[in-house]
Amino acid sequence: MKNNKEILFEAKELCKNFGSTAALKHVNLTVYRGEVRGLIGENGSGKSTISSIAAGMQPATSGEMYFKGQPHKPATMIDGAKAGFGMIVQEMGTIPGITIAQNIFLGQENLFKKHGFISLKDMYKEAKKALDAIGFTDCDPKMYIDALNMQDRKLVEIAKVMYNKPEVLVVDETTTALSQKGRDIIYKLIKQMKEENKAVLFISHDLDETMKQCDTLTVLRDGELVTTLEKSEFEPGKVKSCMVGREIGEHYYREDKICTYDKEVVIRVENVTTGRGLTENVSFELHKGEILGIGGLSHCGMHELGRAIFGEEPIVTGKVTYAPTGEEIVNARIAMKHEMGYVSKNRDIEALVLTASIRDNIIGAGFDKVSNHGIITPKSEKEYVGKQVEVLRIKCAGIDQAVKFLSGGNKQKVVFGKWIGRGTKILILDCPTRGVDIGVKAAMYEIMVQMKAEGKSILIISEEMAELIGMCDRLLIMKDGVISGELKRDDGLDEKAVIENMI
Numbered sequence: 450m451k452n453n454k455e456i457l458f459e460a461k462e463l464c465k466n467f468g469s470t471a472a473l474k475h476v477n478l479t480v481y482r483g484e485v486r487g488l489i490g491e492n493g494s495g496k497s498t499i500s501s502i503a504a505g506m507q508p509a510t511s512g513e514m515y516f517k518g519q520p521h522k523p524a525t526m527i528d529g530a531k532a533g534f535g536m537i538v539q540e541m542g543t544i545p546g547i548t549i550a551q552n553i554f555l556g557q558e559n560l561f562k563k564h565g566f567i568s569l570k571d572m573y574k575e576a577k578k579a580l581d582a583i584g585f586t587d588c589d590p591k592m593y594i595d596a597l598n599m600q601d602r603k604l605v606e607i608a609k610v611m612y613n614k615p616e617v618l619v620v621d622e623t624t625t626a627l628s629q630k631g632r633d634i635i636y637k638l639i640k641q642m643k644e645e646n647k648a649v650l651f652i653s654h655d656l657d658e659t660m661k662q663c664d665t666l667t668v669l670r671d672g673e674l675v676t677t678l679e680k681s682e683f684e685p686g687k688v689k690s691c692m693v694g695r696e697i698g699e700h701y702y703r704e705d706k707i708c709t710y711d712k713e714v715v716i717r718v719e720n721v722t723t724g725r726g727l728t729e730n731v732s733f734e735l736h737k738g739e740i741l742g743i744g745g746l747s748h749c750g751m752h753e754l755g756r757a758i759f760g761e762e763p764i765v766t767g768k769v770t771y772a773p774t775g776e777e778i779v780n781a782r783i784a785m786k787h788e789m790g791y792v793s794k795n796r797d798i799e800a801l802v803l804t805a806s807i808r809d810n811i812i813g814a815g816f817d818k819v820s821n822h823g824i825i826t827p828k829s830e831k832e833y834v835g836k837q838v839e840v841l842r843i844k845c846a847g848i849d850q851a852v853k854f855l856s857g858g859n860k861q862k863v864v865f866g867k868w869i870g871r872g873t874k875i876l877i878l879d880c881p882t883r884g885v886d887i888g889v890k891a892a893m894y895e896i897m898v899q900m901k902a903e904g905k906s907i908l909i910i911s912e913e914m915a916e917l918i919g920m921c922d923r924l925l926i927m928k929d930g931v932i933s934g935e936l937k938r939d940d941g942l943d944e945k946a947v948i949e950n951m952i
């Protein structure tokens with residue numbers, strides 16, 4: 450008990466080793482009823498590991514857990530869910546090729562068994578209830594999950610988790626992948642869990658959000674629990690230095706307030722309407738040495754536009770050209786020929802080969818840069834990959850580690866490293882700092898400023914307003930597939946102006 454609050458979950462001396470990597474080192478954690486506990490720390494500090502062990506996704510190497518006063522040792526996630534743990538994972542948690550309803554009741558189909566057959570009608574009905582309960586009302590459970598975008602699939606996952614009425618809800622770096630609509634759904638559920646005297650473990654790299662949502666913050670560093678802060682102790686500087694073990698400056702965005710870029714145009718987008726109809730008649734130019742931002746609300750078309758510029762989204766009318774030569778960019782091969790790179794928002798599906806090593810993922814994009822007459826020596830390969838690992842502080846057991854075993858933020862660093870390494874001159878970044886800790890965010894912003902100074906061009910698509918305002922020379926706002934406004938850095942690029950153009 451603490452302040453008359455009952456303990457709901459306890460971990461004692463929890464350890465987790467992956468080969469030589471100690472992901473958790475003797476962690477003791479106590480979570481009370483009615484509490485929203487934030488878990489914070491740098492990429493790879495052990496946040497997902499501890500919460501996934503509690504939810505039954507993987508076993509601990511040693512240590513004990515207690516839930517509602519009883520020993521807690523779930524062997525699977527289904528076990529964990531039955532005990533009362535629900536976890537919304539950082540990666541995509543839905544299965545393609547089946548319906549939304551089937552995803553929600555995967556493994557629980559027997560609930561709808563009637564005379565030896567599964568009643569799909571009953572399943573759809575119940576799935577609709579589950580979706581409505583979280584506020585995702587405009588969703589037809591009979592549809593194939595593949596028809597939904599990333600954010601809506603995440604909402605289906607949330608409906609699935611909430612259907613089992615968890616007593617502890619783990620939200621692992623989910624909000625940064627969602628737009629405001631999705632975030633609001635999660636915030637509402639957190640509030641509801643608190644009111645019902647249950648508990649939430651909340652993981653996010655967005656410090657403002659974390660401090661707002663949580664009652665207490667537990668800081669992990671290199672697998673060890675550093676401290677737990679009470680709400681009265683939440684102060685950004687203090688929280689950041691607890692996380693990284695050193696003082697972190699306030700300003701990591703660009704400090705100048707002027708629009709500086711060359712007149713020369715490198716990419717010309719003319720009247721582009723994409724195949725799925727998500728962007729309509731979009732035109733703009735990207736200049737040499739420019740950081741151009743694109744922002745907007747969900748479904749505004751900005752992510753599809755990014756893909757289209759790199760030649761990865763079908764264009765129905767209009768065209769994207771590499772302006773210096775006038776060549777039309779119709780596929781990624783042509784884009785790469787013109788030194789373009791693209792960091793996708795959907796890193797696990799579009800940007801990485803998860804089963805391949807860090808080395809192969811980074812070399813894969815830079816083969817032509819490292820090879821000499823088609824041959825890569827082990828030395829040049831090690832140097833090339835090692836440099837990215839060092840610059841971006843990729844936390845790994847070695848460059849031969851498979852990417853799927855990296856923490857979420859470290860995977861994102863590999864994607865960034867892939868393109869930075871090959872000296873990309875035109876970089877399209879779609880939500881590049883999603884799930885990345887503050888130290889690495891600062892390093893990424895520094896790289897962007899440096900690229901700009903070298904005359905390279907960056908198109909940054911982001912849902913983080915602060916990032917867009919902090920980094921861009923110009924900012925295009927998209928709404929319902931069209932550009933609804935343009936703001937310039939030296940012309941009052943602030944939050945108020947952005948919001949006015951967005952809604």
Ligand SMILES: Nc1ncnc2c1ncn2[C@@H]1O[C@H](COP(=O)(O)OP(=O)(O)OP(=O)(O)O)[C@@H](O)[C@H]1O
Nearest residue numbers: 467472492493494495496497498854855856857858
């Ligand atoms: N299956 C695995 N095999 C090998 N190493 C792993 C595995 N899962 C996690 N790790 C390692 O354990 C450490 C902790 O990872 P974890 O995912 O818990 O970090 P995190 O704090 O959640 O990071 P992030 O903020 O990037 O999501 C990392 O060094 C990671 O590479």
